[in-house]
Amino acid sequence: MIYTYLGPSGTFTESALLQVPGAADARRVPAASVNAALENVRSGAADAAMVPIENSVEGGVSATLDAIATGGSLQIVGEYLVPITFVLVARPGVDTLESVRTVATHGHAWAQCRGWAEANIPAAEFVPASSTAAGALALLEPDNAYDAAICSPLVAERHPLTVLRAGIEDNAGAVTRFVLVRRPGQLPPSSGSDKTTVVIPLPEDHPGALMGILEQFAARGVNLSRIESRPTGQGLGSYFFSVDADGHIDEARMADALAGLHRISPDIRFLGSYPSARISDASRPSVARHNTDEAFAAAAAWVRRLRSHRA
Numbered sequence: 001m002i003y004t005y006l007g008p009s010g011t012f013t014e015s016a017l018l019q020v021p022g023a024a025d026a027r028r029v030p031a032a033s034v035n036a037a038l039e040n041v042r043s044g045a046a047d048a049a050m051v052p053i054e055n056s057v058e059g060g061v062s063a064t065l066d067a068i069a070t071g072g073s074l075q076i077v078g079e080y081l082v083p084i085t086f087v088l089v090a091r092p093g094v095d096t097l098e099s100v101r102t103v104a105t106h107g108h109a110w111a112q113c114r115g116w117a118e119a120n121i122p123a124a125e126f127v128p129a130s131s132t133a134a135g136a137l138a139l140l141e142p143d144n145a146y147d148a149a150i151c152s153p154l155v156a157e158r159h160p161l162t163v164l165r166a167g168i169e170d171n172a173g174a175v176t177r178f179v180l181v182r183r184p185g186q187l188p189p190s191s192g193s194d195k196t197t198v199v200i201p202l203p204e205d206h207p208g209a210l211m212g213i214l215e216q217f218a219a220r221g222v223n224l225s226r227i228e229s230r231p232t233g234q235g236l237g238s239y240f241f242s243v244d245a246d247g248h249i250d251e252a253r254m255a256d257a258l259a260g261l262h263r264i265s266p267d268i269r270f271l272g273s274y275p276s277a278r279i280s281d282a283s284r285p286s287v288a289r290h291n292t293d294e295a296f297a298a299a300a301a302w303v304r305r306l307r308s309h310r311a
């Protein structure tokens with residue numbers, strides 16, 4: 001098994017990958033971007049990719065949402081949660097906050113520390129890096145052009161970087177959600193606590209299209225845990241919705257909702273049903289009697305009986 005992930009080593013994405021049973025001893029190939037990691041899977045260079053999809057403070061990771069919504073089909077087979085805390089590290093020679101003029105980090109990390117940065121290093125300029133670890137490791141390069149980086153405490157432990165401040169995130173308790181992605185194949189079996197991810201192009205010039213999409217879930221008692229609109233890139237007014245819904249396609253209410261969605265938006269993309277990494281089962285909504293598999297089976301049998309009795 002070959003895994004790939006948003007690298008280099010020391011990213012939060014690598015921490016998510018290390019939660020996968022067996023991944024710590026498997027081959028792990030760092031990729032320079034989310035897109036590159038997904039391409040490694042599409043091309044067969046790797047069997048599975050770990051990529052960030054959503055942060056509890058900053059929201060969806062557009063690079064991932066867009067890259068799995070288009071191009072060769074991929075399938076999400078699992079989700080993993082990583083608690084996020086950041087440190088500010090400096091290159092050798094920079095040892096006070098006052099001397100920090102430039103900070104390299106991932107855009108999502110900067111967004112989660114912006115308040116702290118404005119209060120503590122107001123003159124510092126943000127330099128976008130492909131990941132938190134990439135920004136930090138660049139500080140050790142001889143021709144490096146910036147003073148500090150925001151990264152995980154893990155990177156700071158592993159490399160000779162000076163930690164200027166720890167715990168600089170604006171929101172304590174932030175969590176990033178990662179997904180493990182493979183080429184389409186066998187679906188993970190229903191675990192009783194699953195998620196299904198779909199990408200639904202919004203039919204254009206169709207009043208009420210979004211309402212029609214949401215009704216497919218609502219009418220079957222399917223709870224949504226994430227819904228995001230993203231531009232398709234094909235012109236103003238052209239959108240797709242990226243949706244996570246609670247449940248597995250093997251459950252009748254989910255299968256029925258997906259069939260309804262396909263009638264509204266035939267280019268819908270199914271990205272998989274996979275075990276949910278929900279922190280607590282307490283928040284799992286119960287399924288009303290009329291939305292159970294048994295109720296769907298009884299209703300379908302009733303209609304079959306009616307149709308078989310012809311005059």
Ligand SMILES: O=C(O)C(=O)C[C@]1(C(=O)O)C=C[C@@H](O)C=C1
Nearest residue numbers: 011012013052106108131132176
């Ligand atoms: O740069 C990293 O370390 C990543 O794993 C990426 C990423 C993200 O895309 O949100 C992951 C977690 C943090 O929220 C910040 C950055």
